[in-house]
Amino acid sequence: METENIVILVTGASSGIGQAIAKTLAKDPRNIVYGTSRKAADYFSDSRVHMLQMDVTDEQSVASAVEKLIEKEKQIHVLVNCAGFGISGSVESVPVDIAQKQFEVNFFGVVRVIQKVLPFMRAQGRGTIINIGSVAGYISIPFQSMYSASKYALESLSEALRMELAPFNIHVCLVEPGDTRTNFTKSRLKAGKEEIEALYEPARTHAVSVMEEDEQNGYPPEEVAFVVEKIIRKKKPPMRTNVGIEYKLIYILNRILPTGLKLKVLMKKYTGKVAKNLKD
Numbered sequence: 001m002e003t004e005n006i007v008i009l010v011t012g013a014s015s016g017i018g019q020a021i022a023k024t025l026a027k028d029p030r031n032i033v034y035g036t037s038r039k040a041a042d043y044f045s046d047s048r049v050h051m052l053q054m055d056v057t058d059e060q061s062v063a064s065a066v067e068k069l070i071e072k073e074k075q076i077h078v079l080v081n082c083a084g085f086g087i088s089g090s091v092e093s094v095p096v097d098i099a100q101k102q103f104e105v106n107f108f109g110v111v112r113v114i115q116k117v118l119p120f121m122r123a124q125g126r127g128t129i130i131n132i133g134s135v136a137g138y139i140s141i142p143f144q145s146m147y148s149a150s151k152y153a154l155e156s157l158s159e160a161l162r163m164e165l166a167p168f169n170i171h172v173c174l175v176e177p178g179d180t181r182t183n184f185t186k187s188r189l190k191a192g193k194e195e196i197e198a199l200y201e202p203a204r205t206h207a208v209s210v211m212e213e214d215e216q217n218g219y220p221p222e223e224v225a226f227v228v229e230k231i232i233r234k235k236k237p238p239m240r241t242n243v244g245i246e247y248k249l250i251y252i253l254n255r256i257l258p259t260g261l262k263l264k265v266l267m268k269k270y271t272g273k274v275a276k277n278l279k280d
């Protein structure tokens, strides 16, 4: 077993999955754990997690947090990109500037942090980047399309990045949780314009309630943390790891089911019925 200390940065560590990851990793005395939040508050005053202020949508804020960490530790071995949020609403009615905000946090936020951290990992000749994706990164859910699109984009980025960084001994992984019990549900921005959303009823309300209920009955965030804990010291960490047996199964089914059948199953689950004209 590796005994050396490693420096870890977890974005979005003030709540939910990121908080569970930071707290879990900090229990191992070999791990030096930094977490980030947009707020400067010290969420972990009685633990070993050092909090940094970072807004992943702000280039300067990202640069300054990474500089502070490097000034103190001189190195960074693991980056866990977890900061994120979700929006709901029909494609027709979500204002484009809000959809852009979704990408600013969930996609470009990840890009910003990676760009700031990579020069240090490259100079060290090693590193691991773990992007917290989602089942929604390969399955689109009606009335949550912008969130899914941001996570699909993250999947694509992660695969390309894995190939780009392999020669530098820097590993890139996706951890893909399914429904997880966190503040994600409460923080979901209901972004659609009401007068247009009303045209999609009752499907829209049904879909959002199914999402909310599934999340609140989902896995505790510590389950995701255990998966990350297993990955960080692996010599060859896997490209993708699902969290929970049913999500491993969903991942496989998604690859083998015909798209038409998949959409029928999803439409039934999220909107309550399958439209007759939803053809294969």
Ligand SMILES: NC(=O)c1ccc[n+]([C@@H]2O[C@H](COP(=O)([O-])OP(=O)(O)OC[C@H]3O[C@@H](n4cnc5c(N)ncnc54)[C@H](OP(=O)(O)O)[C@@H]3O)[C@@H](O)[C@H]2O)c1
Pocket (backbone or CB within 6 Å): 011, 012, 013, 014, 015, 016, 017, 018, 019, 036, 037, 038, 039, 054, 055, 056, 057, 082, 083, 084, 085, 086, 105, 109, 132, 133, 134, 135, 176, 177, 178, 179, 180, 181, 182, 183, 184, 185, 187, 215, 218, 221
């Ligand atoms: N919950 C689920 O069912 C689920 C499933 C699959 C994937 N995920 C993914 O897991 C990640 C964490 O979500 P969660 O469920 O743990 O939700 P959460 O409890 O709401 O936590 C979200 C975290 O993201 C941070 N954050 C949000 N916007 C930010 C910004 N602009 N800059 C910096 N930090 C920001 C928040 O920190 P501050 O507000 O303190 O800045 C908070 O720490 C997200 O990427 C989400 O897409 C969640």
